[in-house]
Amino acid sequence: MDDSARLRVVIAEDNYLVREGIRRLLEDSGEVDVVACTADAPELLDAVRRFSPDAVLTDIRMPPGHHMEGIEAARAIRAAHPDTGVVVLSQHADESYALALFSAGSSGLGYLLKDRIGDLEDLVHALREVRTGGSVIDPHIVDTLVRRRSAGARNPLAELSARELDVLREMARGRTNAGIEQSLYLSSSTVEKHVNAIFTKLRLPATGVHRRVAAVLAFLQSDSRPAAGGEKQAGTGREAIQP
Template sequence: MPDRNTPETTAPERLRIVIAEDHYLVREGTRRLLEDTGEVDVVAAVGTAGELLDAVERFRLDAVIADIRMPPDHHTEGITAAHSIRARHPDIGVVVLSQHANEQYAFALFQRGTDGLAYLLKERIGELDQLLRALREVSAGRSVIDPRIVEVLVGSHIRTTDSPLAQLTRRELDVLRQMAQGMNNRTIAESLSLSESTIEKHVNSTFAKLCLAEESQLHRRVTAVLTYLRHGPTGPA
């Protein structure tokens, strides 16, 4: 008989999602990989942004996965759909997948806010832990940005003299890179072989230099990355 004194462990509730991807093999392969984990119910798998928006209206969902480029124009239909979904259904998270680490796509996706949004490279489909984590994060209203995209953003603007990055020390840049990858202060401290209190000082200094308010409701890691874009050559005037 089971020990009555042993607390029962409750498995996390399965996420209900829709996959939007116009390539059939990628779409069905992603569906099978996710459903095989036992953590996800794929209630629909569609090939266009229009079908995605229709599915969002018909089903109760936690999150969606959308390719950036879909019919009819194969431009940024996934980003447009993500904005529409977040505006109409703020309780549904959106993971947007891209073939390339493109900073303009990142800015377009996050320019209206970062809550409930993730931008990952398509290669993460094969890294189920990363993809599942992103789905969990956006369904909880948080945000995720692929570490490789962070490197592109940092590398693109690190030499821009009028960028806020010019004010940061090398150590603050190290901390910022890891914050943008979703690491907390304890994990950053372990990675950089520093104390957690030292990391906290670097974090506070970084946010002060980037003019990010303590009370901001946005995901501050991603907000810091967006600051580069707003002040860089590709950001808005």
């Protein structure tokens, strides 16, 4: 691969063996140059400032507190370095971590479970997506969110067919229509039909590749906001969509 097309990546992981394993895996792909490896959040922020990488791959929990330093660092990086995407890795399937990461916007952010490290194609795909301002969320988390949001009869997600839910999951992974065709073995016209149906049922504008991922994520988060009287209500999902 041409050196200009290779991703320049910073890795943040406090476990040395895991950090080195990820570094070798990415570099062996021939698509990534790991420009720095760090062990904690302060080192990560300093490395991003010094190297201006295309993307960051960070653990969710790191020193000094082993809490959500990866999420806090991701927000700081996106605010100070908008051309650098961030993928947060977590061993926790609890969707609250993903919602915390995307609470202030989803552009240039990704959330993957550590199980995904073994799938090099998915990992590099996620890094490339966030580099260009896209968003990626682990399909396992999407499944959990979809099941939870579908439970209420008044929720528009309950109107989606099984195949439309399949397409929604692929959209949330950052796949284009062409990628969905290959993943689900569907024709281009069928994918287009399902995508249009999804946006119609969820009352979301069917325009833009990255904006549609942000819209899906915003919709999945929307009913976490308390409504009047302490109840929760579903939103339109339009809050994160930029014109």
